[in-house]
Amino acid sequence: MTTVVRLDGVRKEFGGTTALDGVSLSVEGGEAVAVMGPSGCGKSTLLNMIAGLDRPTAGRVEVHDEDLGALSETGLALFRRRRIGMVFQFFNLLDDLSALDNVALAAQLMGIRAAQARRRALELFDELGIADRRNAYPASLSGGERQRVAVARALMNRPALLLADEPTGALDSRAGEQVMDLLLDLNQIGQTLLLVTHDTAMAERCASRVVELADGRVVA
Amino acid sequence: MSAVWRAARAAVRRRRMQTFVIGLVVLCSTATIVVALGLLDASTGPFDRAFAHQRGAHVIATYDTQNPATSAPGVEAVAGPFPEVVLDVPADGGPIWATGPLTVVGRADPAGPVDRVDVWVGRWATGADEIVVTAQPPPDRADADRFGGDILGKKVSVPGRPVLTIVGVAYSLGNTADAWVSPATMAALGPSGSQVLYRFRHAADRAEVDAAIASVPRDGLTGTQSYLTRKAEVAAGPGTMLPFLVVFGVLGLVVAVLIVANVVSGAVISGFRHIGVLKAIGFTPRQVVLVYLVMVSVPSAAGAVLGTALGTVAARPLLAGAFQGLGFGARVDTGLWVPLTGALGVPVLVALVALVPARLAHRLSAAEAISAGSAPKAGRGLRVQRALSGTRLPRAVSLGLGLPFARPGRTALTMAALLLGVTTVTFAGGLATSVIRFGDAVDRADAVQAQVRPSNPDFGRVSTDRTDPQVEALLRGLPGTVYVTADLTLPLTVAGHRDPVQVDFLRGDATTLGYQAELTEGRWMAAPGEVVAASKALKNLGLRVGDTIRLTYDGREAPVTIVGRTMEAGIAGGDLFADWSVFTAIAPSYHLVNHEVMYSVRVQPGTSVESYLASVRAADPGLYAWSAVSGLGNTYTVSVVTISVVFSLMIGTVAALSVFNTVLLNVRERRRDLGMLKSIGMTPRQVVAMMVTSMAVLGLLVAVAGIPAGIAAHRLILPMVGRTAKIDLPAAMFHVWNPGALALMALAGVAIAVLGALLPSRTAARLPIAEVLHNE
Numbered sequence: 001m002t003t004v005v006r007l008d009g010v011r012k013e014f015g016g017t018t019a020l021d022g023v024s025l026s027v028e029g030g031e032a033v034a035v036m037g038p039s040g041c042g043k044s045t046l047l048n049m050i051a052g053l054d055r056p057t058a059g060r061v062e063v064h065d066e067d068l069g070a071l072s073e074t075g076l077a078l079f080r081r082r083r084i085g086m087v088f089q090f091f092n093l094l095d096d097l098s099a100l101d102n103v104a105l106a107a108q109l110m111g112i113r114a115a116q117a118r119r120r121a122l123e124l125f126d127e128l129g130i131a132d133r134r135n136a137y138p139a140s141l142s143g144g145e146r147q148r149v150a151v152a153r154a155l156m157n158r159p160a161l162l163l164a165d166e167p168t169g170a171l172d173s174r175a176g177e178q179v180m181d182l183l184l185d186l187n188q189i190g191q192t193l194l195l196v197t198h199d200t201a202m203a204e205r206c207a208s209r210v211v212e213l214a215d216g217r218v219v220a
Numbered sequence: 221m222s223a224v225w226r227a228a229r230a231a232v233r234r235r236r237m238q239t240f241v242i243g244l245v246v247l248c249s250t251a252t253i254v255v256a257l258g259l260l261d262a263s264t265g266p267f268d269r270a271f272a273h274q275r276g277a278h279v280i281a282t283y284d285t286q287n288p289a290t291s292a293p294g295v296e297a298v299a300g301p302f303p304e305v306v307l308d309v310p311a312d313g314g315p316i317w318a319t320g321p322l323t324v325v326g327r328a329d330p331a332g333p334v335d336r337v338d339v340w341v342g343r344w345a346t347g348a349d350e351i352v353v354t355a356q357p358p359p360d361r362a363d364a365d366r367f368g369g370d371i372l373g374k375k376v377s378v379p380g381r382p383v384l385t386i387v388g389v390a391y392s393l394g395n396t397a398d399a400w401v402s403p404a405t406m407a408a409l410g411p412s413g414s415q416v417l418y419r420f421r422h423a424a425d426r427a428e429v430d431a432a433i434a435s436v437p438r439d440g441l442t443g444t445q446s447y448l449t450r451k452a453e454v455a456a457g458p459g460t461m462l463p464f465l466v467v468f469g470v471l472g473l474v475v476a477v478l479i480v481a482n483v484v485s486g487a488v489i490s491g492f493r494h495i496g497v498l499k500a501i502g503f504t505p506r507q508v509v510l511v512y513l514v515m516v517s518v519p520s521a522a523g524a525v526l527g528t529a530l531g532t533v534a535a536r537p538l539l540a541g542a543f544q545g546l547g548f549g550a551r552v553d554t555g556l557w558v559p560l561t562g563a564l565g566v567p568v569l570v571a572l573v574a575l576v577p578a579r580l581a582h583r584l585s586a587a588e589a590i591s592a593g594s595a596p597k598a599g600r601g602l603r604v605q606r607a608l609s610g611t612r613l614p615r616a617v618s619l620g621l622g623l624p625f626a627r628p629g630r631t632a633l634t635m636a637a638l639l640l641g642v643t644t645v646t647f648a649g650g651l652a653t654s655v656i657r658f659g660d661a662v663d664r665a666d667a668v669q670a671q672v673r674p675s676n677p678d679f680g681r682v683s684t685d686r687t688d689p690q691v692e693a694l695l696r697g698l699p700g701t702v703y704v705t706a707d708l709t710l711p712l713t714v715a716g717h718r719d720p721v722q723v724d725f726l727r728g729d730a731t732t733l734g735y736q737a738e739l740t741e742g743r744w745m746a747a748p749g750e751v752v753a754a755s756k757a758l759k760n761l762g763l764r765v766g767d768t769i770r771l772t773y774d775g776r777e778a779p780v781t782i783v784g785r786t787m788e789a790g791i792a793g794g795d796l797f798a799d800w801s802v803f804t805a806i807a808p809s810y811h812l813v814n815h816e817v818m819y820s821v822r823v824q825p826g827t828s829v830e831s832y833l834a835s836v837r838a839a840d841p842g843l844y845a846w847s848a849v850s851g852l853g854n855t856y857t858v859s860v861v862t863i864s865v866v867f868s869l870m871i872g873t874v875a876a877l878s879v880f881n882t883v884l885l886n887v888r889e890r891r892r893d894l895g896m897l898k899s900i901g902m903t904p905r906q907v908v909a910m911m912v913t914s915m916a917v918l919g920l921l922v923a924v925a926g927i928p929a930g931i932a933a934h935r936l937i938l939p940m941v942g943r944t945a946k947i948d949l950p951a952a953m954f955h956v957w958n959p960g961a962l963a964l965m966a967l968a969g970v971a972i973a974v975l976g977a978l979l980p981s982r983t984a985a986r987l988p989i990a991e992v993l994h995n996e
């Protein structure tokens with residue numbers, strides 16, 4: 001089994017506030033890890049470090065043997081494009097694009113032709129059970145459907161690591177259940193998963209390991 | 221009120237960039253508005269203003285006595301009598317433009333109650349044998365100094381009179397004299413009469429001026445001149461350039477107002493979420509509107525005041541240069557209403573523009589306003605977006621192409637500003653080319669560089685014994701000579717017409733004189749019985765190209781056919797060009813004196829005109845040779861080209877600011893989208909490409925409309941200028957665009973858009989993803 005994520009003494013400060021304080025962590029390939037903790041404990045900050053969305057004040061972040069600290073902004077963008085899939089609490093879909101085009105976008109940014117990208121997107125729509133909603137626009141989709149579209153977009157480039165930040169936080173319980181099932185299914189077919197949640201039920205159901213944070217430190 | 225003020229102040233502080241942009245846009249727009257209004261104001265009756273400033277003479281009365289009476293009813297001011305004499309300065313008796321009949325007036329100083337003469341180089345003639353000559357000042361001070369360096373100290377000599385030294389150059393808009401000397405020098409020159417300059421209380425129109433002329437003392441009166449004649453001359457000369465200036469003024473005004481509307485409405489719309497928050501905490505709809513009005517009014521007031529100051533400072537030298545170049549003098553007074561409109565009118569405009577979206581905020585419920593920007597909303601231009609996402613274009617580019625459809629109102633305003641920017645650049649580019657071609661056609665600098673005339677022995681100069689053909693042969697044999705054309709100007713009558721016409725009889729290389737470039741109809745002469753006429757002469761005679769006329773001289777007639785029409789008059793202001801054979805046919809017994817013939821010479825490229833002129837004088841000291849290339853250049857050209865360039869830059873800058881603001885607002889509104897795009901791997905370069913593309917496409921689209929609009933404005937205005945000047949303009953002045961130039965114009969639109977978009981696009985590329993995505 002390969003190590004997908006390795007954090008070593010990661011520290012992050014915002015002004016005078018310490019969000020992460022010497023976090024060391026590793027995630028193996030095929031694992032599903034849930035990061036839990038109270039609000040403000042640094043969960044999302046940790047996720048941002050791993051996704052290359054932000055840089056640590058100190059320490060080292062490696063994903064797929066790539067030292068993120070050594071990468072330029074463009075290098076980080078290319079890293080995210082190739083290695084990371086992200087699912088957000090509030091979906092972050094483009095209102096002007098159809099569901100299919102929102103998903104295809106991730107591949108098109110890599111230079112893949114529109115037709116090919118749409119074919120791959122349609123496969124994902126089929127797999128995620130939302131093929132009939134492919135031409136709908138975000139405003140006409142339910143919360144659960146939007147999150148499935150967001151998951152499809154995250155999987156578009158076959159990422160080594162799927163990161164989910166409170167993926168059910170903006171969904172009703174039924175839609176939340178569906179999304180949890182989906183993430184579980186993905187992990188069962190080998191997708192490495194790191195999710196941030198404060199929902200214990202979700203962590204228990206989806207994750208093979210739980211990391212608890214408190215005041216920016218790993219406590220369990 | 222204090223809650224409103226506090227909320228507005230907090231909004232101003234929180235949106236520093238937005239506040240700065242509003243202030244900057246209002247500053248630049250106000251400066252443009254002030255310059256544009258100044259231009260429009262100064263263009264309204266510039267002659268009357270300059271004439272009033274110089275306290276020009278409404279009537280110039282000339283007497284054959286030294287002490288005529290000077291009282292007349294209705295007189296506001298009177299100056300004189302000033303002694304005067306007409307000196308006939310020979311061609312080699314002074315600088316080329318101070319030769320011929322020169323009306324010289326004796327005046328102790330240039331000031332006085334009437335006709336305050338502007339001495340723009342050197343000083344007034346106060347000493348013995350000093351003279352101040354008249355010339356229109358160039359628009360540029362450096363040119364004036366250079367001209368002064370060339371002219372001051374030169375001599376003006378007339379046989380039998382004291383040799384005069386030029387000590388200054390002055391300009392009287394009323395054209396009261398060709399030169400001035402001190403009263404003592406005038407006594408030595410021997411005055412033949414005097415002039416009295418009158419300003420009347422009522423002299424606004426022809427009837428009032430006629431009444432004024434009738435009221436001046438008649439004893440010894442030899443002639444009168446109305447200032448309306450001079451006004452008409454100016455209207456047909458430099459005044460022809462005014463329509464150009466007015467177009468620039470109007471364009472500047474419209475662009476500036478549009479951009480203020482775009483920026484301010486965008487600022488208010490982008491603050492809808494804040495409006496919701498204010499309502500939720502208890503602000504009344506009226507208070508919310510007030511908060512937004514105050515928020516945009518603070519930077520706009522500061523921008524308007526600074527912009528007015530900047531515009532006033534910038535307008536002064538610009539307008540002074542332009543109007544001085546056009547002959548209206550350096551002092552251009554604009555009304556107080558111009559800066560007042562800038563300082564007070566623009567903030568009012570801003571408030572009115574802000575009121576429209578603010579009233580929308582007034583109607584919006586708190587919940588609706590708060591959800592603006594966060595809740596998913598129905599997209600816009602969905603078909604276009606779908607089509608674009610299926611293209612083979614790089615995705616960043618196709619996303620950029622789709623962005624303008626998301627905010628059609630903002631896009632329309634931005635496009636309107638860009639459209640006017642491109643129209644202005646196109647119009648200005650075409651205008652500059654036309655004016656330069658006009659100057660070149662009039663100067664014919666490429667066609668003729670030297671002119672030669674045998675000196676007149678009557679003026680006591682060294683003359684030549686060479687006959688006309690011998691002079692021509694001598695010139696043709698000189699090193700550096702390429703072409704020589706002999707020209708004899710004679711007044712002839714046209715059968716059936718009372719007034720004589722001036723005919724230029726040409727011999728030698730007449731086709732190389734450069735007048736073909738001035739042809740507005742027909743062709744150049746190809747056979748002896750053909751003539752080419754000046755457009756003004758054809759209008760006066762009521763003739764057309766193709767007509768056959770009979771030239772009459774001393775009882776003999778020669779039928780000739782008009783085969784072409786030129787833009788302006790001939791070599792010495794002549795009406796017709798004819799072949800020399802017509803002259804020999806119609807006046808076989810004419811005793812031709814050699815100094816009646818002038819020779820126009822084209823020298824080999826690279827040959828120094830000065831050294832060529834020296835070689836002519838060395839070959840025969842009896843030949844007077846001078847440069848045909850004006851040292852001053854065409855001051856009209858300089859004035860109009862300067863205005864074109866300055867306004868193009870100003871309007872281009874303001875249009876670019878509009879783009880800057882649009883992209884800034886788009887970035888602000890799409891922060892979340894941009895964060896998401898970056899999170900899924902959009903590189904900083906792709907972000908810049910997307911944002912810049914979104915504006916570059918507008919630049920390209922407006923080029924499609926703006927270039928034809930600029931060409932149309934050019935086509936509309938240019939004939940107006942021709943009609944005012946009573947000349948037909950040749951096709952070369954209209955056909956100033958070629959594919960290369962049009963491509964450059966199109967690029968100008970794209971360049972304005974790209975330049976405006978670049979900075980905020982880079983800001984977008986640097987957006988912190990984590991911060992953007994987690995500030996939900």
